[in-house]
Amino acid sequence: MPESSTKADGKGRRRKEARPAELVDAAFSLFLEKGFAATRIEDVAARAGVGKGTLYLYYQSKEQLLQAAVEQLLLPRFGDLQALIADPDLSAAEQLDRVLGLLWKHASASGLSGLPKLMIGECHNFPALARQFVERWIAPVQDQVLRKILQRGIARGEFSVSDPEYAVRCIAGGFVFLFIWGHSLADFDQRGFDPERQRTAWMEMIRSGLGLAPTTAEEALA
Amino acid sequence: MPESSTKADGKGRRRKEARPAELVDAAFSLFLEKGFAATRIEDVAARAGVGKGTLYLYYQSKEQLLQAAVEQLLLPRFGDLQALIADPDLSAAEQLDRVLGLLWKHASASGLSGLPKLMIGECHNFPALARQFVERWIAPVQDQVLRKILQRGIARGEFSVSDPEYAVRCIAGGFVFLFIWGHSLADFDQRGFDPERQRTAWMEMIRSGLGLAPTTAEEALA
Amino acid sequence: MPESSTKADGKGRRRKEARPAELVDAAFSLFLEKGFAATRIEDVAARAGVGKGTLYLYYQSKEQLLQAAVEQLLLPRFGDLQALIADPDLSAAEQLDRVLGLLWKHASASGLSGLPKLMIGECHNFPALARQFVERWIAPVQDQVLRKILQRGIARGEFSVSDPEYAVRCIAGGFVFLFIWGHSLADFDQRGFDPERQRTAWMEMIRSGLGLAPTTAEEALA
Amino acid sequence: MPESSTKADGKGRRRKEARPAELVDAAFSLFLEKGFAATRIEDVAARAGVGKGTLYLYYQSKEQLLQAAVEQLLLPRFGDLQALIADPDLSAAEQLDRVLGLLWKHASASGLSGLPKLMIGECHNFPALARQFVERWIAPVQDQVLRKILQRGIARGEFSVSDPEYAVRCIAGGFVFLFIWGHSLADFDQRGFDPERQRTAWMEMIRSGLGLAPTTAEEALA
DNA sequence: AATGAATGAGAATTCATTCAT
DNA sequence: AATGAATGAATTCTCATTCAT
Numbered sequence: 029m030p031e032s033s034t035k036a037d038g039k040g041r042r043r044k045e046a047r048p049a050e051l052v053d054a055a056f057s058l059f060l061e062k063g064f065a066a067t068r069i070e071d072v073a074a075r076a077g078v079g080k081g082t083l084y085l086y087y088q089s090k091e092q093l094l095q096a097a098v099e100q101l102l103l104p105r106f107g108d109l110q111a112l113i114a115d116p117d118l119s120a121a122e123q124l125d126r127v128l129g130l131l132w133k134h135a136s137a138s139g140l141s142g143l144p145k146l147m148i149g150e151c152h153n154f155p156a157l158a159r160q161f162v163e164r165w166i167a168p169v170q171d172q173v174l175r176k177i178l179q180r181g182i183a184r185g186e187f188s189v190s191d192p193e194y195a196v197r198c199i200a201g202g203f204v205f206l207f208i209w210g211h212s213l214a215d216f217d218q219r220g221f222d223p224e225r226q227r228t229a230w231m232e233m234i235r236s237g238l239g240l241a242p243t244t245a246e247e248a249l250a
Numbered sequence: 251m252p253e254s255s256t257k258a259d260g261k262g263r264r265r266k267e268a269r270p271a272e273l274v275d276a277a278f279s280l281f282l283e284k285g286f287a288a289t290r291i292e293d294v295a296a297r298a299g300v301g302k303g304t305l306y307l308y309y310q311s312k313e314q315l316l317q318a319a320v321e322q323l324l325l326p327r328f329g330d331l332q333a334l335i336a337d338p339d340l341s342a343a344e345q346l347d348r349v350l351g352l353l354w355k356h357a358s359a360s361g362l363s364g365l366p367k368l369m370i371g372e373c374h375n376f377p378a379l380a381r382q383f384v385e386r387w388i389a390p391v392q393d394q395v396l397r398k399i400l401q402r403g404i405a406r407g408e409f410s411v412s413d414p415e416y417a418v419r420c421i422a423g424g425f426v427f428l429f430i431w432g433h434s435l436a437d438f439d440q441r442g443f444d445p446e447r448q449r450t451a452w453m454e455m456i457r458s459g460l461g462l463a464p465t466t467a468e469e470a471l472a
Numbered sequence: 473m474p475e476s477s478t479k480a481d482g483k484g485r486r487r488k489e490a491r492p493a494e495l496v497d498a499a500f501s502l503f504l505e506k507g508f509a510a511t512r513i514e515d516v517a518a519r520a521g522v523g524k525g526t527l528y529l530y531y532q533s534k535e536q537l538l539q540a541a542v543e544q545l546l547l548p549r550f551g552d553l554q555a556l557i558a559d560p561d562l563s564a565a566e567q568l569d570r571v572l573g574l575l576w577k578h579a580s581a582s583g584l585s586g587l588p589k590l591m592i593g594e595c596h597n598f599p600a601l602a603r604q605f606v607e608r609w610i611a612p613v614q615d616q617v618l619r620k621i622l623q624r625g626i627a628r629g630e631f632s633v634s635d636p637e638y639a640v641r642c643i644a645g646g647f648v649f650l651f652i653w654g655h656s657l658a659d660f661d662q663r664g665f666d667p668e669r670q671r672t673a674w675m676e677m678i679r680s681g682l683g684l685a686p687t688t689a690e691e692a693l694a
Numbered sequence: 695m696p697e698s699s700t701k702a703d704g705k706g707r708r709r710k711e712a713r714p715a716e717l718v719d720a721a722f723s724l725f726l727e728k729g730f731a732a733t734r735i736e737d738v739a740a741r742a743g744v745g746k747g748t749l750y751l752y753y754q755s756k757e758q759l760l761q762a763a764v765e766q767l768l769l770p771r772f773g774d775l776q777a778l779i780a781d782p783d784l785s786a787a788e789q790l791d792r793v794l795g796l797l798w799k800h801a802s803a804s805g806l807s808g809l810p811k812l813m814i815g816e817c818h819n820f821p822a823l824a825r826q827f828v829e830r831w832i833a834p835v836q837d838q839v840l841r842k843i844l845q846r847g848i849a850r851g852e853f854s855v856s857d858p859e860y861a862v863r864c865i866a867g868g869f870v871f872l873f874i875w876g877h878s879l880a881d882f883d884q885r886g887f888d889p890e891r892q893r894t895a896w897m898e899m900i901r902s903g904l905g906l907a908p909t910t911a912e913e914a915l916a
Numbered sequence: 917a918a919t920g921a922a923t924g925a926g927a928a929t930t931c932a933t934t935c936a937t
Numbered sequence: 938a939a940t941g942a943a944t945g946a947a948t949t950c951t952c953a954t955t956c957a958t
Binding site for chain 3: 727729732752808811813814815816817818819824828829832837853855856860861863864867868871872878879882884888891892895896899900903
Binding site: 735746747754755756812 | 947948949950951952
């Protein structure tokens with residue numbers, strides 16, 4: 029009987045290989061929006077356009093879905109970032125610019141920009157995941173990328189920072205906050221929120237702060 | 251030992267006046283830790299040291315408990331901050347220092363430092379609360395305190411910022427991120443986290459960024 | 473310290489002996505209205521104008537309150553009815569009239585008119601009470617009062633009934649239904665409900681039914 | 695033995711079409727027996743032979759289950775009754791006989807006979823339902839069926855009633871009481887209860903009451 | 917492989933009952 | 938004697954997970 033195949037063609041059974049990723053995407057977007065506990069499996073299935081039971085064909089539990097979602101976003105590593113640092117022709121400031129630009133572009137395109145919000149919200153309910161997130165993303169980006177750039181900049185006399193280790197955290201934190209805000213309270217701020225403009229403001233802040241030094245002020249105006 | 255309670259400490263009944271605040275505190279700390287949905291009323295009661303039903307003597311529902319918790323933290327306003335700005339003898343930089351210092355101290359002491367994490371996680375589940383939070387805290391602090399200081403600083407030639415409106419958001423954001431981090435992923439960061447040190451680094455970043463040397467300025471323009 | 477006595481005088485501590493009856497009255501009226509299960513002890517206390525705990529000073533449980541309420545209404549027996557039957561000078565029709573009139577008056581004045589509704593609703597939850605009610609009221613009134621009148625009427629040639637045993641149930645049933653209706657659906661009948669008028673109609677129905685025989689019609693008009 | 699279900703009788707899943715009615719039946723029988731408040735959802739599920747959660751697949755709440763149950767019984771209207779009245783060849787007395795006979799049969803077969811008991815008990819907790827019940831059953835049967843028969847009987851000289859409007863209520867009331875009694879206190883009456891016999895007695899009572907006039911007795915036998 | 921009806925453990929909420937004051 | 942704050946067992950309802958189709 030060709031019954032099932034006929035109707036399943038229209039919408040039901042597209043690229044079978046893409047399923048897992050679609051499911052994880054749907055789950056991630058809902059987890060991000062409502063949090064893990066407040067997200068219903070049925071809603072995930074609905075958003076993915078499949079039946080509730082189908083989810084369990086690919087993932088054993090709701091928690092596994094979360095793990096898979098985080099895993100998927102954690103997978104693409106930052107080998108390219110490392111490459112940037114390796115380039116000896118660039119100034120440290122240029123390196124910083126490019127690295128942050130790349131991170132920004134990549135995170136904005138992928139769901140990665142949502143991950144911090146999710147992890148911050150769920151870290152105490154899923155400590156293992158939290159640790160993974162910190163160890164595989166936060167710490168490496170800070171310690172193996174940003175810090176090295178900073179140290180090089182200091183060594184070259186480009187930068188003047190009294191506590192590089194924590195300066196790095198400031199730079200990263202401000203960056204991450206941008207993502208968090210965009211995925212949360214920005215929606216409730218009547219004043220509007222322009223991510224690109226904020227990024228620019230942020231880059232300026234990193235470079236020259238409020239431009240306290242008179243001499244610096246001139247350049248900052250540029 | 252001069253314990254606080256009069257004598258009914260053993261199993262302590264009848265402290266009607268203190269109850270609501272105790273309950274809200276217990277609820278807030280759990281909401282902050284696990285999120286609203288993942289927090290069980292029974293756990294709130296246990297942490298407050300009362301029976302499950304007692305909570306419902308004071309709050310009609312779990313959601314009302316959340317509202318009360320947020321409300322309580324939103325109540326104390328920042329009249330004192332306003333006073334600081336009004337002082338014409340201080341430089342803008344000093345004003346900023348003091349205002350941020352005060353915010354820091356106040357938020358660290360009260361539960362207010364946890365509110366951003368909570369609101370960021372729950373904003374989509376409780377839009378009304380989110381709006382309240384933004385309108386009664388975020389926006390006023392940015393627009394009526396920080397921005398005014400910045401503008402005065404610019405007018406006085408102290409500061410040099412190209413986009414004051416968003417610079418304010420950067421300053422506030424970095425600050426808020428400190429709180430968020432301390433209430434979430436800091437616990438999972440093997441490298442440790444010293445809030446005070448980060449605050450210092452952050453203040454420096456605000457003031458002078460990476461301290462780009464005059465010569466560096468050229469590259470920064472690139 | 474004369475503190476407690478002073479304020480307790482105004483409203484708090486009237487006739488102490490009347491308490492139990494007041495409590496039972498409040499309970500009965502609420503049980504009647506909402507049913508036993510749907511009635512909250514706190515509402516009973518409120519209606520009686522006392523604190524929740526006070527109820528337990530007089531009755532050990534909610535169920536005991538119900539038992540006491542029913543008991544109280546079941547107590548006054550119908551010795552006087554029996555006396556009426558004994559009067560040999562009255563016709564059976566007159567006896568019936570008086571007996572039903574007396575029942576009507578008594579039941580309307582006391583809460584007794586509500587008891588059937590309550591018992592009908594609760595009989596399966598409180599079988600013992602139900603049995604008591606049937607055995608101490610329903611059956612006696614039917615078998616020892618009404619049936620005897622009917623039998624006397626038949627013997628005297630006044631009445632003509634083919635099944636006296638069940639005719640008695642019809643008479644009693646119609647009567648009881650009047651009470652039930654008045655305590656329940658009458659409140660939701662837009663057409664209004666005049667108990668006295670219905671009683672009159674009912675008495676006529678008992679005496680002469682629809683007046684099928686032309687000759688009977690005249691008496692029916694009387 | 696030719697059981698009804700096809701084969702999945704053992705633990706029987708998947709009978710989606712029959713489910714809602716089964717659930718409503720189970721619920722109705724329990725509501726009727728114990729009242730709404732005293733009935734536990736779990737018991738309803740058990741009586742219907744399903745799990746607790748299954749109920750919520752079909753009805754959103756316990757209250758909706760009640761509404762559905764009442765609705766279901768209120769649905770079948772009395773078009774056939776109307777037809778009987780329209781027949782001009784029947785005497786009014788014959789019409790009355792048939793109408794009441796039909797009501798009796800129908801109500802006894804369906805759960806309708808239980809509805810009055812339920813509605814009387816719950817009317818104050820569910821006023822909207824009560825009004826519906828009165829407006830869609832009680833009032834129509836009385837005003838559009840019984841009253842018309844009575845008026846026709848009076849016009850034709852068959853009946854002789856001084857207050858037709860309330861006579862109708864007596865007739866209907868006695869009838870309804872039969873149902874109520876059968877669903878409640880009859881179970882606790884040691885004397886037994888024969889509904890059919892009581893119906894007969896009731897029909898006689900309607901026709902000729904107690905046959906007060908000596909001459910009336912003969913006709914009462916008719 | 918896909919589905920969604922069915923399930924029951926678990927969470928929020930209610931309320932009879934207790935008991936310190 | 939009177940109170941009402943406190944309690945936790947019991948109840949309604951939800952939702953992750955299973956499984957027959």
